[in-house]
Amino acid sequence: MNHIDESIDDIISIPLPVDERLVIKRHRLRREGTGSKRICVVTGIHGDELEGQYVCFELARRIRENQDNLQGIVDIYPAMNPFGIDSITRGIPAFDLDMNRIFPGNSEGDMNEYLASKIVEELQGADLVIDIHASNIFLTEMPQIRINELNADVLVPIAKKSNMDFIWVHGASTVLESTLAYALNSRGTNTLVVEMGVGMRITPEYGEQLTDGIFSLMSNLDIWNGEVKKVRDPIVAYDAGGDDVCYLNAPCSGVYMKEKCHGNLVKENEEIGRIINPLTGEILSGIKAPEAGLLFTVREYPIVEEGSLMGRILKKKVFEENA
């Protein structure tokens, strides 16, 4: 058996005004003579979302451990917004620009537009792209795949093999047309967007759950012929015309103590958490679910001000329970 070839390459390198370069690196693992099927794992478009970093590491580690099972190419891109990742900044530092709002880019445009166009060029044609995001520091998201309804027919069956807990098919909106996933899906390159965990942190169990899912997807594409774990049966939710989610906003300032975790199915009027006053020892407000559903986002950061988001509930009417 021939072993895998590994390389780390600069796939994009752009000179900066003063003696530096913006470089995007790719870790490629392939086994020679096993075909050219390719899966791309992308993360770090938002520099403050770190959950994907562990997935990149763990995926390479597990492939090396059973390398004879690799059939084709696995490309790993841990830092699509390298200055963002290096400085843990969400957007592109100095430009104050959300990188996921500039796709598909323009090869004749400014540096960032050029960068976006080169990224699309690099990834298009892959058999599958997985773009891993996390939430911000305030909120934790349960492991989920988000799919634009335009691509639902193709992507939902694939997403069901990804071992995530929840698939959310949302309505088409012009805001989302400038994302990497939109650019790739509209060019016929299947791209799944993963949203999981919390900003600026790594949740190892989510990383392992998604890595198991990536092996399942690879197996399905015949890129991996080793044993894979049985995947979870996700909840699949279809957008109900913008009325599918309840937002829980804080009625007052205080310290938020969550009682229900993300992933819990809650009943109408069930208590989800409390806002307390540590000085007086009072409960300032009991936060109740306005409707039954799936608590898929919860507040992680305990200090709230009036209006702060404390959670999101997907209304029961918009999902099927497949359990």
Ligand SMILES: [Zn+2]
């Ligand atoms: Zn993101």
